Amino acid sequence: MGDALGEQSAESEGMTSEPVTPPRSRGRSRNALFLSIFFLELGAAMTAVALPLILIDQYGLTASSGLAFAARMIPGMLLGPVAGDAVARYDPRRVAVVSALGSAIVIALMPWTTALWQIQLLSLLVGIGHMFGGPARLALRPLVLKEGEELAGNGVLVTVERLPVFVGPPLAGVLVTTAGFHVAFLAEAVACLAAAVLVLLVPASPVGSILRPQSSSTPDGPQRRDGKLVAAARHLRRAYATGIRGMTAAVTRDRFLLGLTLTGFTYVAAVAMGRMFLLRLATESFSEHSSSVYGYLLGSMAVGAVVGGVLVGRLTRLHSGLLYILGNTVEAVLWVALVHVPSATTALLLLFLAGITESVATAVFFAEAQRRLPAQLAGHYYAALIPLTDAFSLVGAVAGASLAAATLLGASLTIGALIALPVLLTAPWYLRRDGTRHGHLETDGGTHAQR
Structure with missing residues (x-):
């Protein structure tokens, strides 16, 4: 699969792996991407504190509450290759924006829930957003870091990822204590919205246009008569195979x-x-x-x-x-x-x-x-x-x-x-x-x- 993708890329005339970007524009794009990662991680760090607090406050510390908190990890563990397929086939910038917007909506709904199963479901959806958003932003780095900047640039990236670890938790705690859960989760949603907006300042990647299929039609017509469920299962299996092979x-x-x-x-x-x-x-x-x-x-x-x-x-x-x-x-x-x-x-x-x-x-x-x-x-x-x-x-x-x-x-x-x-x-x-x-x-x- 890797060789086939490489050949497909090589055969795409007029396409380059990295667009020619002026240094000043590249610097703005780099700052935008890193700030986007900062706000995304800030929201995640705040959620890591606010979510267990609201669970303990409303439902107590039980196995079901623990499942609600751990549900965020399930999508990435089970469906990670699907995210890889999306990032490889489509513009990673678009994937990052959509996942951040979806996460913002889901997080804002958290304090409005009335049953534990609703929080479990929303937590699962938060995990799906993170599953797509993380790989998409990492795939955008080559567009903003030129050759020779990899070590220094990724050093800044590590700093950007670590800052929310000790900024987010106390901020979430203060907001929960002084303003309540609604304000705390709204602040987390705003952080995700900021992450989505900032990604739009990063140039589009040419990779998705190379790999995106030209047509969904098959020799048997626009869609084989296997039904949508079978087609979805086939796509999921193909995504797993592609991710592992890749x-x-x-x-x-x-x-x-x-x-x-x-x-x-x-x-x-x-x-x-x-x-x-x-x-x-x-x-x-x-x-x-x-x-x-x-x-x-x-x-x-x-x-x-x-x-x-x-x-x-x-x-x-x-x-x-x-x-x-x-x-x-x-x-x-x-x-x-x-x-x-x-x-x-x-x-x-x-x-x-x-x-x-x-x-x-x-x-x-x-x-x-x-x-x-x-x-x-x-x-x-x-x-x-x-x-x-x-x-x-x-x-x-x-x-x-x-x-x-x-x-x-x-x-x-x-x-x-x-x-x-x-x-x-x-x-x-x-x-x-x-x-x-x-x-x-x-x-x-x-x-x-x-x-």
Whole structure:
């Protein structure tokens, strides 16, 4: 499938992978995209606080309430390839705008619900919006970041994504406390609307026009007589096959990208496990202020991630593979050291440093994925990546809760091993110079044009 898409792209006369955009216009588009991501993540961070608060306030803490909160993750885990198919076939900008507008409407309806099943349904719809919006915005990065800006630009992206992590929750809490749920959810909806408007300032992508089918007709007529339900099932099956093939085609051609993908899975499992570890650490080691300390620990890492996103732009002369190895290895050591800290202050410092290293490694991940992904496979890759990372995160959270309850030392060692060992085992893949650049990938058979 990947080869077929590449050939289709190459055969499209007059089409280029990136429109020729003046530097000033490109800068405005880049700022618009990053601000759009900021507002989208801000709304998501606020929802992550306001949604459980309204559930506890109206229905109490029950398994059904937990299902309502977790329902946001279900669409991405089950239907991620559908989003990849949409991003690959249509303008990612249009997909991003429609998903943000839909999310704004759904979020604004949350406080008007009268039954738990209604919140569960709306939460599911929020997850569908995120399922489409995330891959679409990531697929737009090559249109606003020129060659040579990948690392610095994605460092800013990491900062933009991390800022809402500690801005959104307290903002949602203040709004709920002072103005009520209606105002809080309305503010989240406004953030989604702002994200939709800002995406319109990003240039349209040529990829969708290349891949969009010319006609829906078939040899048997405009639509085969299988019925709409069968046709929808066939399309869903094709979307899954296309997404899996697209991701496989991307990573099997490039060991650097393959290594990033595999180590990304183990990393998100470690981070989910780390949250459970920090909760137990705050309770056992800093029991006098356990609840507040846990929030501070998470916030300290978020602040470090913001700082790291700013600093990574100054590291562009260093080999990106070396940065990725060092970032993950140092972070693993910091997690293991947490179990031996004498005070909460020391733990806050270590997590601040861990946030910096995590941010650097994440910026390398996004930058190298942008360099190495064929434009026609980017949507499929991210739509397949996101549900898989959600699944690993879920496994990490469940395993981390059990392990942290049994032994803090064992949990910290496991977290460190999940972060560092996969990276160290695949280290040669990041250090070799394989000739991979923006539009070309050198293989045994020559240079294959990707865009």
